[in-house]
Amino acid sequence: MIRVVLPQHLRTLAKVGREIEVEVSGPVTQRSVLDALEATYPVLEGTLRDRQTKKRRAMVRFFACEEDWSNAELDEPLPEAVASGKEPLLVIGAMAGG
Amino acid sequence: MSGVRVLVGTRKGAFVLTSDGKRQKWDVSGPHFAGWEVYHVKGSPADPNRLFASQSTSWFGQVIQRSDDGGKTWEPVGKDFAYDGPTGTHLWYDGTPHPWEFARVWHLEPSLHDPDTIYAGVEDAALFKSTDGGMSWQELKGLRTHTSAGKWQPGAGGMCLHTIVEDPTDAKRIFIAISSAGVFRTEDGGETWEPMNNGLHSKEIPEPYAEVGHCVHRIAMHPSRPETLFMQKHWDVMRSDDGGGSWREISGNLPSDFGFPIDVHAHEPETIYVVPITSDSEHYPPDGKLRVYRSRSGGNEWEALTNGLPQENCYVNVLRDAMAVDRMDSCGVYFGTTGGQVYASADSGDSWAPIVRDLPAVLSVEVQTLA
Numbered sequence: 001m002i003r004v005v006l007p008q009h010l011r012t013l014a015k016v017g018r019e020i021e022v023e024v025s026g027p028v029t030q031r032s033v034l035d036a037l038e039a040t041y042p043v044l045e046g047t048l049r050d051r052q053t054k055k056r057r058a059m060v061r062f063f064a065c066e067e068d069w070s071n072a073e074l075d076e077p078l079p080e081a082v083a084s085g086k087e088p089l090l091v092i093g094a095m096a097g098g
Numbered sequence: 099m100s101g102v103r104v105l106v107g108t109r110k111g112a113f114v115l116t117s118d119g120k121r122q123k124w125d126v127s128g129p130h131f132a133g134w135e136v137y138h139v140k141g142s143p144a145d146p147n148r149l150f151a152s153q154s155t156s157w158f159g160q161v162i163q164r165s166d167d168g169g170k171t172w173e174p175v176g177k178d179f180a181y182d183g184p185t186g187t188h189l190w191y192d193g194t195p196h197p198w199e200f201a202r203v204w205h206l207e208p209s210l211h212d213p214d215t216i217y218a219g220v221e222d223a224a225l226f227k228s229t230d231g232g233m234s235w236q237e238l239k240g241l242r243t244h245t246s247a248g249k250w251q252p253g254a255g256g257m258c259l260h261t262i263v264e265d266p267t268d269a270k271r272i273f274i275a276i277s278s279a280g281v282f283r284t285e286d287g288g289e290t291w292e293p294m295n296n297g298l299h300s301k302e303i304p305e306p307y308a309e310v311g312h313c314v315h316r317i318a319m320h321p322s323r324p325e326t327l328f329m330q331k332h333w334d335v336m337r338s339d340d341g342g343g344s345w346r347e348i349s350g351n352l353p354s355d356f357g358f359p360i361d362v363h364a365h366e367p368e369t370i371y372v373v374p375i376t377s378d379s380e381h382y383p384p385d386g387k388l389r390v391y392r393s394r395s396g397g398n399e400w401e402a403l404t405n406g407l408p409q410e411n412c413y414v415n416v417l418r419d420a421m422a423v424d425r426m427d428s429c430g431v432y433f434g435t436t437g438g439q440v441y442a443s444a445d446s447g448d449s450w451a452p453i454v455r456d457l458p459a460v461l462s463v464e465v466q467t468l469a
Contacts, residue, residue, distance in 0.1 A: 007157075008133075009133060009134065009155065009157070009158055010158060012132075013158075013161065013174065043161075043174050045177075045178075046159050046160070046177055046178065047158040047159055047161075048158070051178055051180070052180065057157070057158065057159060058156075059156055059157040060157065060158070093157045093158070094157065096156070096157070
């Protein structure tokens with residue numbers, strides 16, 4: 001299982017706690033994790049990435065193992081620690097005031 | 099009628115304010131969708147317990163919420179506002195072509211007759227319709243693909259479709275307004291549209307009497323007179339008595355004819371309300387005095403309503419969707435400010451009192467009159 005930590009607004013929207021788990025079959029990449037996340041919680045469609053283009057929303061960031069994966073290739077394998085469930089993929093709302 | 103429910107959208111959530119027919123004591127619930135911008139909340143005239151809310155943030159985009167129990171509980175519904183077909187371009191602030199991009203839903207207008215039918219006005223300007231209670235949305239693309247659309251341009255708040263007015267006598271006749279394009283009317287349920295801006299004069303555009311390009315801030319109609327429309331434009335308060343076919347100015351003795359909201363008394367079709375704002379560069383009331391102006395003659399002659407409103411050091415704004423009237427025997431008038439106050443008058447505007455004083459900036463105010 002892949003661990004994902006959501007920001008507060010999306011926890012409220014999806015009615016989940018701080019950390020959730022999703023099942024990914026095949027390579028563990030940003031694309032496969034986000035696909036699994038949206039399939040499990042359809043209310044999150046469009047909140048992290050554009051529904052049509054799959055482009056990341058400008059003020060959303062993806063961190064893993066203290067690295068910023070936001071601009072990495074979508075099909076690049078995430079760190080083994082994420083794939084093994086040792087570390088979570090962090091979904092972060094960009095620092096932008098408000 | 100037993101009471102009223104005031105639906106308030108703010109920069110940081112929604113609030114539901116309820117009272118009995120006296121409208122003196124209020125129950126305040128919220129914030130709903132805490133921390134999100136709520137541009138608009140509105141109830142279905144066909145089923146008052148069904149409410150819709152537009153919830154969004156720059157971070158996570160657009161969500162539409164629906165309540166079927168008068169705002170006690172909410173569930174997210176559909177939020178896929180995909181333009182139908184090639185999006186084309188409109189004018190950007192610098193006058194260059196810019197592709198249509200969805201930003202948010204500004205205004206939700208439930209059908210007068212069917213609780214499952216609702217319209218949504220969005221930025222960049224387009225009109226969407228749902229016939230399944232908000233679960234799915236289809237664009238009425240005849241508006242966005244109008245031959246004039248390439249000349250539409252955003253106002254300071256974005257290129258938003260912010261006003262949707264249904265003709266209560268003809269479900270296929272709808273008026274909408276866009277900043278900055280103007281008023282459009284459909285007679286066929288949204289398939290085709292015509293600009294309705296004859297008589298508008300805007301010195302901020304190259305052709306002041308152009309067919310489109312006017313920054314209409316709000317239009318309002320009394321349900322008994324679907325041919326009569328009132329308009330608060332960027333500058334100028336206007337009136338049409340031929341279904342938008344032509345407009346004439348009714349600003350009269352207003353201290354400023356700049357402003358955002360305009361509304362009509364529930365029982366007096368010639369009684370209208372505006373909130374004058376100093377100018378387009380000074381978005382606060384003239385002289386620091388918050389005054390609603392009422393005309394009981396359909397315009398031109400206006401009286402200041404000040405009883406209970408701050409008359410010194412007041413520098414708030416009242417946004418375009420932030421005024422509403424109820425249908426109680428003694429008509430109630432409500433408005434919200436960017437300073438977080440929601441004021442109510444239970445006597446057609448003669449006297450006012452705040453329901454709440456310290457909400458986040460108020461974006462919209464609607465009211466339901468409950469049986």
